[in-house]
Amino acid sequence: MLDVLTLSQMQMFAVVADVGSFRAGAARLHRVQSAVSHAIANLEAQLQVRLFDRSGHKPVLTPAGKALLGDVRVILSKVDALRTRAHGLEQGIELGLSLAVDTLVPPALVAEAVRGLHVVYPSIGVRVEYTSMGGTIDALCSDRCDVAVAAFGHADEKISREFLLTLHMVAVAAPSHALAAYAGRRGATKALDAATAEHVQIVLEDPSTRSEGRDFDVLSPSTWRVNDMYIKLALLRAGLGWGKMPSWLVADDLAAGTLVRLPVGRIGPDGESSHEAFFCHSTDKPLGAGAALLRDCFMAEAKTAVHVGDGASPTRSARRSLR
Numbered sequence: 001m002l003d004v005l006t007l008s009q010m011q012m013f014a015v016v017a018d019v020g021s022f023r024a025g026a027a028r029l030h031r032v033q034s035a036v037s038h039a040i041a042n043l044e045a046q047l048q049v050r051l052f053d054r055s056g057h058k059p060v061l062t063p064a065g066k067a068l069l070g071d072v073r074v075i076l077s078k079v080d081a082l083r084t085r086a087h088g089l090e091q092g093i094e095l096g097l098s099l100a101v102d103t104l105v106p107p108a109l110v111a112e113a114v115r116g117l118h119v120v121y122p123s124i125g126v127r128v129e130y131t132s133m134g135g136t137i138d139a140l141c142s143d144r145c146d147v148a149v150a151a152f153g154h155a156d157e158k159i160s161r162e163f164l165l166t167l168h169m170v171a172v173a174a175p176s177h178a179l180a181a182y183a184g185r186r187g188a189t190k191a192l193d194a195a196t197a198e199h200v201q202i203v204l205e206d207p208s209t210r211s212e213g214r215d216f217d218v219l220s221p222s223t224w225r226v227n228d229m230y231i232k233l234a235l236l237r238a239g240l241g242w243g244k245m246p247s248w249l250v251a252d253d254l255a256a257g258t259l260v261r262l263p264v265g266r267i268g269p270d271g272e273s274s275h276e277a278f279f280c281h282s283t284d285k286p287l288g289a290g291a292a293l294l295r296d297c298f299m300a301e302a303k304t305a306v307h308v309g310d311g312a313s314p315t316r317s318a319r320r321s322l323r
Contacts, residue, residue: 007079009043010072012036013051017069021058081123094290096125100139100148103132103204103229104167105277106248109301110149116297117290124290132227134210140280147291149298151277152210161278162295165302168247171262171271172254174239180260189265193219196264200224200241202232217244217267244273277302 016025016036026033044051051065061069097117101110107130114126129139136150140159151167173179179199182192201220205227224241226232229249236243237258244267245259253259264271279295281287287295 005043005046006039007076009039009046010076012039013043014069014072014076016040016052016059017061017065093121094124094146094288096127097147097290097294098127098129098139098145099294100129100131100136100145100150102136102149102151102277103130104151104169104246104275105149106246106305109298109305112301113294113297116300117294120293121290131207132204132229133206134208135206137210137280138208140282146281146285147287147294148280149277150280151275152206158283159280160283161280162299164277164279164298165305167275167277169244169267169273169275170247170250170254171242171244171264171267172236172250172259173242173262174237175257175260176239177242179242179262183260183262189263192262192264193266196220196242196262196266202226202235202241202243204229204232217273219264219266247272 012025012029012031015028016022019025019028022037022040023033026036029036040051047068049064049068050062051068052059053062099110099114110128114128117124117126127145129145131139133152136145136148137152137156137159139145140148140150141156149164150161173183177199179192179195182188182195196219199220200222201218202224203218203226205225207227224235226235229246232243233245233249233253235241236245237253242262250259254261262271267273279298281291281295
């Protein structure tokens with residue numbers, strides 16, 4: 001009967017398969033050899049299949065043994081995960097964490113912060129939601145996410161926020177675009193400010209209603225709206241309009257000449273603006289052990305971030321995110 005299979009039997013089977021002998025398996029498990037041999041023989045009887053060929057000097061996995069070894073490893077792995085999760089629950093560690101991140105934040109920075117969490121608490125499941133502007137705060141307030149990295153201003157007493165880093169945006173266009181003629185020209189700012197209104201501006205839209213009735217650095221009456229930073233980048237590269245982009249995302253394009261900076265004075269000096277990003281969570285929900293560690297990991301990663309707004313080569317993290 002399969003219902004009398006034991007984890008001990010399966011563990012002995014896996015260990016003997018790894019080390020190649022009953023004697024070595026017994027030594028690794030700190031058991032006598034006869035006990036290991038007996039347990040595996042019982043397992044074979046219960047499964048009604050031979051797991052090892054014992055005719056030679058050392059036991060060799062049979063075809064059936066090779067096929068079932070993978071299933072046994074899966075079972076043992078799940079049991080280990082169960083033990084780890086149960087221990088985590090006893091220690092007050094979250095089962096899972098949902099994180100909302102503004103699209104202005106480099107994905108590589110997020111990945112490194114989550115890596116730090118996973119190293120310490122591998123049992124915590126992670127869900128990451130990338131969104132724009134008020135979308136991060138909406139995800140937090142609706143309990144869709146536990147914590148957020150937001151770069152959109154808010155004045156909500158129910159949200160705690162800690163400064164993380166400053167993000168830089170630059171106005172860009174393809175070299176084939178008409179506005180590219182102003183790039184690098186001295187005294188071109190005033191003329192460019194007027195000219196931007198004559199061309200399509202590609203704008204990232206807010207998935208929430210938090211900016212309803214307001215536009216930020218939208219200078220042209222003709223706009224194309226997108227909900228993803230990467231499709232915006234593709235449209236800009238194609239010369240279909242101009243717009244602001246995170247400096248880390250366009251650093252390679254600026255270096256390669258596939259995009260050029262536009263010194264739009266109404267956006268900021270040399271067409272650059274900045275936004276502060278914050279680590280946020282609800283004040284009525286204290287951070288658990290995992291969320292607190294994730295915050296610390298973000299803070300540590302943010303300290304290594306370097307300003308890329310001048311079009312220089314991206315940082316180590318930004319470079320990985322562009323691959």
